[in-house]
Amino acid sequence: MDDDGSTNEYRAALEAAQRHALSWLDTVAERPVRPDADVDGVLASLRRDLPDDGMDPVSVVEELVEASAPGLMAMGSPRFYGFVIGGAYPAALAADWLVSAWDQNTGSRQPTPATAAVEEVAADWLLDLLGLPSGSGVGFATGATSANLSCLVTGRDALLRARGFDPVSDVQTAPRVRFLAGGAVHTSVVLGGRIAGMGAPRTVGADAQGRIDVDGLRRALAEDDVPTVVALQAGDVHSGAFDDFTAAIAVARDAGAWVHVDGAFGLWAAASPRFARLTAGLADADSWATDAHKTLNVPYDCGVAIVRDEAAMTASLGAHAAYLPAVASVSDPYDRVPELSRRARGVPVWAALRSLGRRGVVELVDGLADAATGLAEGFRAIDGLEVLNDVVFTQVCLAARDDAATAALGEWLRAEGTVWASSSTWQDRTIVRFAVSNRGTDAEAVRRTVDAVARGAAELEISG
Numbered sequence: 001m002d003d004d005g006s007t008n009e010y011r012a013a014l015e016a017a018q019r020h021a022l023s024w025l026d027t028v029a030e031r032p033v034r035p036d037a038d039v040d041g042v043l044a045s046l047r048r049d050l051p052d053d054g055m056d057p058v059s060v061v062e063e064l065v066e067a068s069a070p071g072l073m074a075m076g077s078p079r080f081y082g083f084v085i086g087g088a089y090p091a092a093l094a095a096d097w098l099v100s101a102w103d104q105n106t107g108s109r110q111p112t113p114a115t116a117a118v119e120e121v122a123a124d125w126l127l128d129l130l131g132l133p134s135g136s137g138v139g140f141a142t143g144a145t146s147a148n149l150s151c152l153v154t155g156r157d158a159l160l161r162a163r164g165f166d167p168v169s170d171v172q173t174a175p176r177v178r179f180l181a182g183g184a185v186h187t188s189v190v191l192g193g194r195i196a197g198m199g200a201p202r203t204v205g206a207d208a209q210g211r212i213d214v215d216g217l218r219r220a221l222a223e224d225d226v227p228t229v230v231a232l233q234a235g236d237v238h239s240g241a242f243d244d245f246t247a248a249i250a251v252a253r254d255a256g257a258w259v260h261v262d263g264a265f266g267l268w269a270a271a272s273p274r275f276a277r278l279t280a281g282l283a284d285a286d287s288w289a290t291d292a293h294k295t296l297n298v299p300y301d302c303g304v305a306i307v308r309d310e311a312a313m314t315a316s317l318g319a320h321a322a323y324l325p326a327v328a329s330v331s332d333p334y335d336r337v338p339e340l341s342r343r344a345r346g347v348p349v350w351a352a353l354r355s356l357g358r359r360g361v362v363e364l365v366d367g368l369a370d371a372a373t374g375l376a377e378g379f380r381a382i383d384g385l386e387v388l389n390d391v392v393f394t395q396v397c398l399a400a401r402d403d404a405a406t407a408a409l410g411e412w413l414r415a416e417g418t419v420w421a422s423s424s425t426w427q428d429r430t431i432v433r434f435a436v437s438n439r440g441t442d443a444e445a446v447r448r449t450v451d452a453v454a455r456g457a458a459e460l461e462i463s464g
């Protein structure tokens with residue numbers, strides 16, 4: 001029995017965890033964004049031989065929190081701009097806790113009807129919001145990396161099947177599948193191609209913002225008539241640029257190619273009428289990958305693989321074994337991702353969408369883009385700094401006059417702690433890259449961010 005008389009063996013540990021979770025969330029927006037300790041610093045207090053004796057769960061929680069606290073990054077801060085990282089809506093985080101407590105292995109519909117049903121509704125809502133064909137197969141994967149992989153494997157197999165080869169039994173005799181992408185293809189798409197046995201994509205060129213060179217694509221496709229997967233991009237990780245889907249998909253269709261779109265964060269632009277010009281034609285692709293843990297602000301991990309031809313998806317990713325229950329007419333969750341067992345990670349998606357409503361999603365997407373525009377305007381007004389990319393969505397590439405000064409500014413910012421942004425290289429320049437993906441990045445967060453950058457530029461004598 002616990003101190004409070006409860007006989008629930010979870011209560012005390014969960015209450016301790018809730019107390020610490022709330023104290024983290026209470027302070028996450030105002031604490032320095034950077035952690036105080038690095039990995040070695042945390043290891044110094046944490047690493048030891050596994051003790052012979054165990055410990056009660058509350059003490060485990062307390063020890064975990066105490067050892068971890070110095071090494072926690074305020075990734076949920078409205079001034080965290082590193083990589084492409086979302087925060088978490090309250091409804092999504094709460095739903096995520098329930099997912100853990102319910103612990104439903106949501107691979108198959110029959111044993112876990114509740115979470116399978118919630119995910120099916122979330123999937124329908126996603127297709128509707130993103131303007132993608134209803135009836136498409138939707139798989140809740142760990143992230144856009146595994147979602148890209150799921151789609152690329154499906155595309156490869158579908159092309160082979162269309163040419164009369166069984167991608168399972170004819171793997172030795174089947175033709176090579178060509179894989180093409182623009183010059184700014186994301187590393188996860190390269191990884192997906194490698195795991196799918198297609199190798200890294202041959203790049204056909206891109207313009208200055210990273211948009212695929214459609215003429216280059218046409219020329220590459222015309223070289224020979226082999227089955228081809230073309231990977232397009234909605235939202236370049238540096239510039240935020242969107243490929244010209246209408247033109248690229250028309251060219252790819254003429255050649256009988258499978259068109260996949262990596263839209264890890266950019267696919268969400270399709271939810272807002274404001275970006276209709278950027279996303280035009282996108283719905284004509286064969287498959288799409290996106291993340292919910294970025295733009296939609298659900299907790300990690302949650303990516304979404306979407307394939308127009310659901311039967312092709314289940315043919316490639318479906319799991320079959322005598323002990324697995326299956327209803328012949330309906331696919332199961334594990335038929336649409338490369339996993340058999342998994343948490344019900346679509347449930348927080350449902351919760352985020354239910355709490356936002358259609359209008360809330362549009363406001364979220366527009367708000368992130370507004371913040372990026374605000375950052376770019378503020379940065380441009382600082383002497384000695386320039387914004388290198390066309391800020392069309394949520395990404396801002398900032399640079400000083402020379403690479404060394406830009407690198408120093410990135411380090412200064414991360415150490416100072418008001419903001420956290422990644423350093424990178426883009427168009428042969430060192431940059432500090434701001435990716436706006438947190439729902440809390442409002443005008444005030446933008447003002448404080450620009451102010452911090454101005455202070456850094458002054459202190460490093462980049463300005464004036």
Ligand SMILES: *Cc1c(COP(=O)(O)O)cnc(C)c1O
Binds near residue numbers: 144146237
């Ligand atoms: C983040 C990202 C990915 C990979 O997504 P994960 O969720 O990290 O697996 C792929 N493509 C783009 C453009 C991204 O921004």
